[in-house]
Amino acid sequence: MPNAVRIHHFAKSGHAHRALVFAKLAGIAHEAVPVDLAAGAHKVPEFLAMNPNGQVPVLEDGGVVISDSNAILVYLARTYAPDWIPDTAVGEANVQRWLTLAAGEIAFGSCAARLVTVFGAPLDADFAISTAQKAMQKLEHGLEGRDWLVRGRPTIADVATYSYTAHAPEGNVSLAPYPNIRAWLARFEALPGFEAMPATAIGLAAE
Known part of the structure; x- marks a missing residue:
């Protein structure tokens, strides 16, 4: 994989934990990008452009942007970890x-x-x-x-x-x-x- 995927997350989100722990378990190179929910970082235009619902996690993989934790799991498994x-x-x-x-x-x-x-x-x-x-x-x-x-x-x-x-x-x-x-x-x-x-x-x- 030429570039690590980026996972926008909040440390206290179990939904975001799904995406992050899967990347770790499956050995998928990734960058964890913290989102400061308390400061409203999930409601700024840049974040809403990735997910209009203003929710974490969000996955970026080149030009691919996916929200919803379960959808992210499916994408990562199909793309990088088919054994899962x-x-x-x-x-x-x-x-x-x-x-x-x-x-x-x-x-x-x-x-x-x-x-x-x-x-x-x-x-x-x-x-x-x-x-x-x-x-x-x-x-x-x-x-x-x-x-x-x-x-x-x-x-x-x-x-x-x-x-x-x-x-x-x-x-x-x-x-x-x-x-x-x-x-x-x-x-x-x-x-x-x-x-x-x-x-x-x-x-x-x-x-």
Whole structure:
């Protein structure tokens, strides 16, 4: 790869963490570009030209600009790390199931619950915790008898679902009832290149 991709991120965004940790795990040369959300750097014209929604992460790869954390994972895997995404229709469909969970029940569950506890966000904490528990049950079932979500090695399905699951306890979502998840988190964190996000990381202005 002649030039490193650029990943615009916020250190306390679990969504941005997906993109960054995947680049590290897959050995993709990249430049991490911090975005100062507190100073409104995500709302300046230059940033909005890359993502009109004013959210992190945003990927730049030459003339290619991609927003949305899951879309970034797909692009990076297809372009630079094909071992992280299946090459069959069935395999990719199985990955997509977990990307949908990450964008749905995990985002509205453990992510939202942490927004309430850490930032005092005006969200329904009970609904968020209930939604998170439903997501946890799906993950727990999906990991029954296997090390990874889709096949015998990690894929972007594991990357997409990791960050907000690992930090769910910060939103009063216990991982105690889910032994399969806890073992999977430990395996993920033992992968070469893994780097954790801050302990109170919350996805502000993230997608």
